[in-house]
Amino acid sequence: MPRLRPRSALAATGVRFVNVLSRRLTRGAGTVMGGRVGLKIDPHLLTHLSAGRRVVLVTGTNGKTTTSAMLRVGWASSVTSNETGANMTEGLVAALAASPHDRVVLETDEGWFAGVVAAAAPEVVVLLNLSRDQLDRANEVRRMAQRWRDCLNADAFFGVVVANCSDPLVTYAAQTARYVRWVDVPLSWRGDAASCPHCTRAIVFEVGSWSCPCGFSKPTDVTARLSSALVINDTSFNLDLALPGTFNDVNAAFALTALAELGVSLPEALVRIRSLTTVQGRYGRRRYGERTLRLLLAKNPAGTTALLESLDEAADVWVAINAQLADGRDPSWLYDVPFEQLRGRHVRCLGERRLDIATRLTYAGVSCEVVEDPAVLRRGEGEVTLVANYTAFREWMDVTTPC
Amino acid sequence: MDGRNNSVLNLVVLFPDLLGTYGDGGNAAVLATRARARDIEVRVSEVTIGEEIPEASLYLLGGGEDGPQRLACDLLKDGGFVDRVAGGAAVFAVCAGLQILGTSFAIEGDATYPGLGLVDAVTTRGRVRSVGDMASRVGERMLVGFENHGGVTTLGPGVGALGTVLVGRGNDGVADGYRTPGIWATYAHGPVLALNPWLADEVLVELSGEPAAPWESVADRLYAERCATINSRRSDAARIRGSR
Numbered sequence A: 001m002p003r004l005r006p007r008s009a010l011a012a013t014g015v016r017f018v019n020v021l022s023r024r025l026t027r028g029a030g031t032v033m034g035g036r037v038g039l040k041i042d043p044h045l046l047t048h049l050s051a052g053r054r055v056v057l058v059t060g061t062n063g064k065t066t067t068s069a070m071l072r073v074g075w076a077s078s079v080t081s082n083e084t085g086a087n088m089t090e091g092l093v094a095a096l097a098a099s100p101h102d103r104v105v106l107e108t109d110e111g112w113f114a115g116v117v118a119a120a121a122p123e124v125v126v127l128l129n130l131s132r133d134q135l136d137r138a139n140e141v142r143r144m145a146q147r148w149r150d151c152l153n154a155d156a157f158f159g160v161v162v163a164n165c166s167d168p169l170v171t172y173a174a175q176t177a178r179y180v181r182w183v184d185v186p187l188s189w190r191g192d193a194a195s196c197p198h199c200t201r202a203i204v205f206e207v208g209s210w211s212c213p214c215g216f217s218k219p220t221d222v223t224a225r226l227s228s229a230l231v232i233n234d235t236s237f238n239l240d241l242a243l244p245g246t247f248n249d250v251n252a253a254f255a256l257t258a259l260a261e262l263g264v265s266l267p268e269a270l271v272r273i274r275s276l277t278t279v280q281g282r283y284g285r286r287r288y289g290e291r292t293l294r295l296l297l298a299k300n301p302a303g304t305t306a307l308l309e310s311l312d313e314a315a316d317v318w319v320a321i322n323a324q325l326a327d328g329r330d331p332s333w334l335y336d337v338p339f340e341q342l343r344g345r346h347v348r349c350l351g352e353r354r355l356d357i358a359t360r361l362t363y364a365g366v367s368c369e370v371v372e373d374p375a376v377l378r379r380g381e382g383e384v385t386l387v388a389n390y391t392a393f394r395e396w397m398d399v400t401t402p403c
Numbered sequence B: 001m002d003g004r005n006n007s008v009l010n011l012v013v014l015f016p017d018l019l020g021t022y023g024d025g026g027n028a029a030v031l032a033t034r035a036r037a038r039d040i041e042v043r044v045s046e047v048t049i050g051e052e053i054p055e056a057s058l059y060l061l062g063g064g065e066d067g068p069q070r071l072a073c074d075l076l077k078d079g080g081f082v083d084r085v086a087g088g089a090a091v092f093a094v095c096a097g098l099q100i101l102g103t104s105f106a107i108e109g110d111a112t113y114p115g116l117g118l119v120d121a122v123t124t125r126g127r128v129r130s131v132g133d134m135a136s137r138v139g140e141r142m143l144v145g146f147e148n149h150g151g152v153t154t155l156g157p158g159v160g161a162l163g164t165v166l167v168g169r170g171n172d173g174v175a176d177g178y179r180t181p182g183i184w185a186t187y188a189h190g191p192v193l194a195l196n197p198w199l200a201d202e203v204l205v206e207l208s209g210e211p212a213a214p215w216e217s218v219a220d221r222l223y224a225e226r227c228a229t230i231n232s233r234r235s236d237a238a239r240i241r242g243s244r
């Protein structure tokens, strides 16, 4: 039993793994592999590598990568982080082994979150939102909320929970935690929270609040509130981010609330967060032949709905959809997205499942065409917004270059 | 019935806030678009928790998680829905909706919950969850879709399946769904009618009592592509069996 061994033996073992991992990591994309090997040798490696460091975990269905990037730049000095988005235990271990900084920001997969909280003893956890994502391979969202709640309750967790009180499922997850900082943000998607997680009755949504007949209702003792400005602990900030969309203002609200908990000066943190113009290739402008493309990642109904609301009126819209393992094999979720909002545009349909998205758009009354060979699109004018799901996004990153 | 008067097709999506996990709402949009293309007037409405269930030509039921499924079942028991269906309103149900219309279903562990009893169909919990592409033979056609459920449904004597399973599990690995007068049910969740335009048209023909003129769209290409994918997988499987 490893936990019965003397501490020094553990530390020595840990260091050996770090060396093994670091060698692997210098060869590039082996982050997951290296982590997996390390965990085979020491199943408690995540605990050992986190010990004595200030760890912040970010989880939720949407916004993990961007919020983590904001926390990283906002925290100022060197920060260890899983920037590439490898967010299951192997990826976290690899990131921790590769970089020794005292400050750690880890975006964490929703399903792995409970185990990571127990292993890494984070100082702060950020719960962004919870909605359906790839249900063909992940658990159902309500069960996920329960698992979060179990790992964050007052007897199990002693850190601070920064949580979205506009989202009933997240509220349920954070409700029994010892220290909670509620963040109140605009929410465009609540499709998965219609029925109360306590009693399954209908949750009644009103402007700015929600409640259930059983007494479960939106917390009012909020630490931060985002409307036209962001107010944290009674101080108001105009965000003015370079990143587009209300959903990125929401991400910033969580990042800044967490940074306040970490003792960071918020005006300075905000200046640094404003300098972010692209996150892992997202939002930034990229070159494709004669074209300029802005790549947006759309993985699930909630995220895609938020993206559609932020689209530039003038830009051409292309949509690229795949259905590989990493995307979820079932593109049914396209019917949970209000693509009707694209009426009046002419949309180009790309990716392995271009016929699926074209059919969806046709039934939404949106003019569209199926493009068999994207190379024909290299020629042409005007700015394009390309909305792509996970593996399609990666393919488009590979065939485009930064402007 | 009111829902059928004046040749307006009245589609009512029941509790999309509870049953609509996999884009099931798409089925109503598909029927509406294809009906309008044939100059059939259509009205689509949604009933959410707390609202009364109106008259309809066709009710649509989607899939959902355990708790919401039980709540939807309770709401349907109280809401006059059973009488309306017994009185001739049609139903198109997928996944959890299929289970709710039946005699009983299993939720939250192995507890048995009484269904609406409109169809003699008992659902128990299977040993494994079925997740993946599903296909069945329905008459001369292939039905293609995606399933994600843990139920095993046994049909009573005299209840016909909708299709014979070619790929995936459906009810029990042999049959998928059921087809009784006015009711279509399948485990192919999500927008199964978007993937199977012929089935959407069959539903429309039955509801309107008139033949549906051909209406081509990209959905036909999608259907052909999905069928080809299923067929190539089945011939691969047959080859593997043959070479043993």
Ligand SMILES: [Zn+2]
Residues within 6 Å of the ligand: A196, A197, A198, A199, A200, A201, A212, A213, A214, A215, A216
């Ligand atoms: Zn309640």
